[in-house]
Amino acid sequence: MKLLDRPGRWLIILPPLLFLLIFFLIPFAFAFKISFADAAPHVPPFTDVFTRSADHHLHLQISLANYQYLFTDDVYGVAYLYSLKTAFFSTLICLALGYPMAYAIARASKATQNILLLIIILPFWTSFLLRVYALEGIIRDNGLLNTVLLHLGLIHEPLRIMRTTLAVYLGIIYSYLPFMVLPLFATLEKLDRSLLEAAADLGSPPWKVFLDITLPLSIPGVIAGSMLVFIPAVGEFVIPSLLGGPDNLMIGRVLWDEFFGNHDWPVAAAVAIAFLLLLAGPIAIYQYYNVKQLEA
């Protein structure tokens, strides 16, 4: 049975479709266009890519200088690679920490499960910015960690964590851990218990049951969780700029500085487009698994 006749459907489909088309997808086209413009000292601070001459012909003025600049100035390549590396290792650590957590929650009784899930989800509702700031209270030179360690006599001078690479890793893991645990839990919970019991009955030791059955079946959750951590972490701006030092130049920070510091919008647009191309693979993987999971 149909909910609505065909023309009526478009009353529901069109508003969100048009809104997202205009305000989410089309902006990428504008960024693409402006990445070929030149910076100019007026408002808005870039030249027109399309110009109309006196005889009403449309002229296209494309400047590849911005992209050339990305390749000639080391800063961008270094920042891209550094961001990828940081995001990759943080994702691995989140996975190592999040998998046992999700596994433990999935095996708990229903009532405990609800409480544990609430505990995992609650930080997601609290401000991201404030949580990063709260972490600073723990790891700064005179923060809780150093105060406790000094008091216990385990160290004699404060550990230097703030403004180091370690702080950036701690920040990313702390902020993104729930994004890893939740999709993992969702797949682990759906796991067919009878398969595990059958394997155990047939004499398979617990670790072998885990490797042969649990792990392979939880791969979709592993991928979804990893992408939810990896992709935003590559573009992270708040964490490296609040917790990291001058060496922790991640691409998000470079982009921010290019935009707000140098006011070079066309170069910033080019950085954003190049960045997007770099992430196209991971985003496609995420979307593929997402659609597959929703259709299932």
Place this chain on the structure above:
Amino acid sequence: MEQRYSPLLLTVLCAGIAILYLPILVLIAFSFNASPLVNVWGGFSTAWYLQLLHDRQLLQAALLSLEVAFTASSVAVVLGTMTAVALVRFSKFRGRLLLTGMVNAPLVMPEIITGITQLLLFVSMFQLFSWPHRGFTTIVISHVAFCCAYVTITVQSRLQSADRSLEEAAMDLGSGPARAFIEITLPILAPAILSSWLLSFTLSLDDLVISSFVSGPGASTLPMVIFSKVKLGVSPDVNALASLIIGAVGVGVIIAGYLMRRADQRRALEMQLAER
């Protein structure tokens, strides 16, 4: 089946939860510190909370943020619910894949890319149509775009599990499809809609990166003001402000969760009674 826990599993679970909560608890504790020194406990005091009331810049930013969050989450709930209905109820239509992709992409798209592309759109639009002015309007539009994703996902899963037979029965009894949807299905979706409104509200209230790009001169949201304060280091009045925000959101979430559970239980009970 009785579950056994290995000590290792339990340790990782507890450690993970401790990592998530310890920083916030410490921050709240130190917001009541009488001493302005951030590492010395100088006794209990609420002085920092009182000081917030005199910070005009902060109050203005908080007001703007609340207005933005209220408007953006209300619009996002409508658009997101429409998307969810379209994706669940209309199995095939032109642009379905496009809509799925666009509504999910903001979940993983780095904010910095979304922010810069949307700003470039707004600037180009302003050149052509003299609209929109950068500030309240542009921040709301950007927030709606990413909040839609969360609304759609929440409402979608609820709609998938909703029983369609009631709605079909209503239509068999002669009510039109729109009326059947509004009277039968919408109440079932209400908890999901409410919780996604709340989530959108908090996400909008929290957004720093996208707002920084799309806002114009003079329009600073609360996270923008907090960020500029925090860049200078840890300060006790920011601790107080942070504790207030975290406390308000925490209480809101717990109350909403309680109300939704009660509504669900009542509905389940009614269904049971109806089946007898």
